[in-house]
Structure formats: structure tokens, C-alpha cells
Amino acid sequence: MGELAGDKHVKYILCVEKKKDSFESVVMEHLRLNGAYWGLTTLDLLGKLDTVDSNEVVSWILQCQHESGGFGGNIGHDPHLLYTLSAVQVLALFDKLDVLDLNKVTDYIRSLQNEDGSFSGDVWGEVDTRFSYCAICCLAILKRLDLINVEKAVRYIVSCKTLDGGFGCTPGAESHAGQIFCCVGALAITGSLHHVDKDLLGWWLCERQVKSGGLNGRPEKLADVCYSWWVLSSLIMIDRVHWIDKEKLIKFILDCQDTENGGISDRPDDAVDVFHTYFGVAGLSLLEYPGVKAIDPAYALPVDVVNRIFFGRC
């Protein structure tokens, strides 16, 4: 089995940041804050966050914030919960949460909770359990969960549970490993995991492992490195991770590396990107791969960062 080419991945991430003129990077401009979270978390997991100038990143993030308190995916872009979470997570990585005007951000998040407990992603009203996770995770990191109606938020997530034990984006929607991570993560953060049928969901999740050892996100789909994170983190939160073959999964992730130029792809021999590089490294972290820092399965941040937030300095 090959080994993790950690140094190459660090180089790849630093280099992507500089290549701003390719079409690939240009069409990702509107979600650059998500990209920053994926890239910087990977660097931190590999112990190389100090290669980045934190002041530069923090000042750019603050320029993405709107009067409403929410963050856009880049300067000048409209705010959304998806980017607001990334902004808060990146600030947490750098231990710079104190630059935030807490009331402003939390008011924005609170304003997006609907009567039935669900969350809209922005003022235009699309509802999705992904946004419930974003809101709950953000507020928990900022220690302001009491600002929303947690009971109703939990009730809405539970209403998105499917007969196979999984969760979809809205009530009646199909189970999807990404949505399952969001729902299980939100339930874990709010101490509501008793609503999950752990054996039933664990069964569905471990059926995601295919012959190659990789995981898919839904039945009949091909394996994809990103599900190493979504499926695995969910299995850990419900204490059923021993139901999959970890060795085979590690091999699958390592096979998706570009060992020459760095980066990880969705499947072996495909083109690499930052998104899959993060999910590959985060997956290996959950699998306790040597040389990678431990990541928290619910907050999707390195465990030492989470510990600093909740048990660190006053």
C-alpha cells in the first residue's frame, strides 16, 4: 500500500491558491470561502497551517461579511449560511473568533429559522437540512445555541428521517450520505442522538462500502472519496464505525492521490481538486492514519481547535 504524500498535498493547496486565472478556479470564485475552509483545514490536519498568513485571510474574510451579519462566498457576493459557517470555522482554525461582532452574526443566523424549526439558507427561503447543520454548528462554536429554538430545530431534522434510518434534505426526500452527516452532526451537537435508530442507520451506511473499499453516497452510485468523510463521520457519531472495513477504505483513499503533484481526486486516476483533497485527508484522520491530526466528526474541525473553543482559555 502507498503512503500519504502529505508534503505534496500541502504544496498543492498552497499552489491552487495562487492559480487564480484558470477556468476551474474562476468558476469556483463564488464559493471561495468554502474553498478556504477545505484548504486551510487540510493544512491544519497536516500540521502546516502556519505556512499561511492568518492576518491576510482574516481581513479577507471580514470583507466578505454583509451588513446583515451573514457572509458571502467572496467579496461582493450575497450572504448565505453555507459561507457563514465556513467563515466561522476558518476563524476558529486561526483562533480569531474574537474579531467577530457576535451579535451581528448570530442575529443573521437566528433570523433564518422558520416557524417549523427548519432553516432557510438565505433571505430567498430555500429550506434544506444542510442549512440546519450550518446554523447549529455556527451557533455552537459561538456558544449562542440558546438564541434559536433548538427543540423545534431538532423536531424538523427528525421529520426528515427516512424509513431506512437515513435523512434527506426535506421531509420525504431520499437518504443521502451528505445530508445524513448534516442531520446526525446537528443532532450530535444538540445532544439529540437518541432520535437516531443507530443500528438501522448504521446498516444503511455500511452498505455504502463497495468492492473497491471506497464508499458511495447513495445506492448504485460509484465510490467517491468525499463520502469517506460523510459516511465515516456519521458512523463514528453513532458508534458503528467498526461495521466497515477500514483497511480497504484507507487503501482506496491513498489510491486516489496524485503522488507526483499532490492533491486527491474523487476516484483513482481522476483529476484532483481541493474539495476531494480535504475529504480524503479528513477521512484518513477519522481512520487514525499516522501523521494526520484528529478531526472532530460533528464540528468538522481539528479536535485541538474544538477543545480550545470549549475547554480552552477563558
Add this chain to the structure above:
Amino acid sequence: MADQPRIDEAGENPLAELELILESDPLIDEVGFIHPTQLASLNEEGTDGPGPKNLRFWSRDRKLGISTEVILPLYREAKRAFFDAVRDYKMRCSSCSGGEDEGTGSDVMKHGKALLLVSSDFGTAWNSRKLVASKEESFSTYMDELRLSELILSYSPKSDQAWSHRRWVIKRIAGQTSSLLEIVMKESELVEKIAERSKMNYRAWNHRCWLVSYMTREQVLDELKKSKTWTGLHVADSSSFNYRRRLLTGILEDLCCKEGVASLDCSFEVRHCWKDELDWDEILIKRYVGREALWLYRRFLSLCWIRHFTTHAHSTSCNSNYIAEQTTDPSFFLDKELDLVSSCLAVQDDHFDDFQAQALYSSSYILWLAKQMPSPLEIELRQKLTARNMNDLLSEFCPNSSFLCGSSAEDAEGTQAAQGQL
């Protein structure tokens, strides 16, 4: 950010050219990106094309081709023009405070459209369109938005933003149009059309599921019938089975809400519907060997069957004919399922993965069902498995069965207690 409009080598502004094409043919319904050499040969083919020198765009019969070489300058120029237009529009809106002179958002719409054609998930462009459309509040603008979203989906069928935009439009017009039902049915057809080209598209099928809440009971039944052929031809598309799950669940919920004599007739009809679905799934399982989606769908059908149609076996006053009897007896049902599983475990050829897969899926199907059924039935099923000598085969084909089925001591105690009662 560039301050000057970018002029390419031929001295033309690609944005202006694209916008001219879009304006001259507002009904363009498909867009694609083409390599310059291919574009050149396309332009040579027709004599009535936009001109022999055009190496950036091609447009005919409501189809639009954009050269891959022009995408980058086009994106930059469209983004600049779009942000300028939005800034102007918002300034005019705030200075006129809601009066009629606030001006149109035509520039926002024009440049936003060009931008979305090269960057389909540019959320701010979708949002600005919503802002302008909601101020205009005209039915035809909303219809234009549906058309644009369809155009974007023609090259980016998974665009979350494009699907979400459709839902926003439909919610806006839901209260003010008499043609809502017609629109909903057209949406459903659009999903099917897109699903044909883009397999297992979660966003597309989720949109179709969302439509169900706007359908009447008759429409739901009709959809169930109409979408059957498509699903039968795409048995690996698990999402299309989830759509049927959503439709059937809708019918069931509807039934549970009703009371009285009418509901008994209904319940007979729904039962019939369910039985048809189980039979149809079995036919597909035998025809398409080793398809995971078919077995997962069967888990749903069987579990609901046991929960809703067998527990009240003696309390319904439906015409007690043969169908009613055979379909309400859980023991009869379990025997039929075991026959099906047994036939799938008899692997005909070790060398074919499909048969191995069939054996795996059928084993895990029956074990899953056993675990989800009410206790007394689970015991009955396990006794039947023992009587048929199936346990060894099941654990051979489903190696995970040991922890999946007996994972907690609590369950084992529960089973023992239940057995004690028997």
C-alpha cells in the same frame, strides 16, 4: 477587477455578441461548450449562420454553442457588467423609494443571464433575478425565469441554484394562477427529461418529490402510473424509486387522514396499488439480476405492507374476496418473500458478479426485514428460515449479517422475552 470591457483579438466584445444572440432568439433552449475547431466546422456547414468569421459562437434551431476559448474572457466581462448593473439598480431603487420611476432591472437580467450561462451556480446572479422579478410581479417574467433555469439545466443538470430558482418561482405564482396544476405536471416532465441525460441526479429528483405536495390525489395516482415505464427502464436509478416511495407514502398518508366508509373503499384501492407495486418489483428483480435499487425498494414496500396492511387483517370490512384474504395474512406474505429469496440464493453461475450481487442483496433484504418487523412476526420469520435451512446460506452471502442482526444484547433479550410469551 478589470475596469475596461475586454475586447478580444477580432476586435469584438464577446459579451455584447452573446447578448445580441440571446436577444434575437429568446427561445434558445439548449446551450453547450464547444472546442474552437468543432465550432469552425459547424459554422462552415450552414450558409445562414451568424457569419463565416465567427469563431466564438454558433446558434441555430434554438441551440447555442459557445467556444471553450471564449469562456474565460466572457465570464470576466459578464461578471463586471453584472455587478455594475446590480449596483445601479439598487441605487435607483433606494433613491426612488418604491415609486414607479425606480427603473427596470433589464441590465441586471441581461448581464445576469450571460453570467449564469458560463457559471451556473453563481448564487448572487440568481438572487438578483429574484429581486427584479419580485418587484415586477408579472406572470410573464416568472415564466421567463422558468425558461432561463431550464436553459441552464440543459448544460448543468445538477445546478442546485437553478433547481432552487424554479421552486422560488412556483411558490411566488402558486396563489395567483389557475394553471398551477398544469405547471406542476410540466415540471414533473422536465425532471424526467433531465433524468434521462443525468443519471441519479439527487437535485432533480428532489425537485420532483417537492412537487408532490402541490398535486391532487388523482394526479398522484396518475403520476404513479405515468412514471412506471421510465422507472422500469432505469432500474439502477435509485432516486426514481424514491420518487415512487414519495408518491405511495402520499397516498398512504392521505388514507390515514380519512375516516368512515369512504376510507374503507380507499383502503381497498390503496392495498391493490401496493400489491401491484410488489408484484412489479418482483418481475424487475427477476429480469434485472443484481440491482441494489430494486431490493432497497422492496424493503420499503414490504415493511409498509406488514405495518399497514397486515396488522388490521381482521378489522377491515372490505369485501372479503380472495385478494383481500391472501394479502392480509402476514404468514402467507412471508412465505412468498422467502420463496423469492430462496430462488435468488440458488446462484446459477459463480463467475458472474450479477448473480453474486443478487444473492447478497436478497440475503440482506430478508435479514433487514426480519430486524424491522414487529417481534412476533420476526420470530415467525426466523422459524421459517430455520425450517427451510436458509440460515447458513444467508450468512455465507451476507458476511456482515452477524453484527447487523445481533448487534445489541438488548435485542436478544427482547426476542427471548417474546419467545417466553409464546
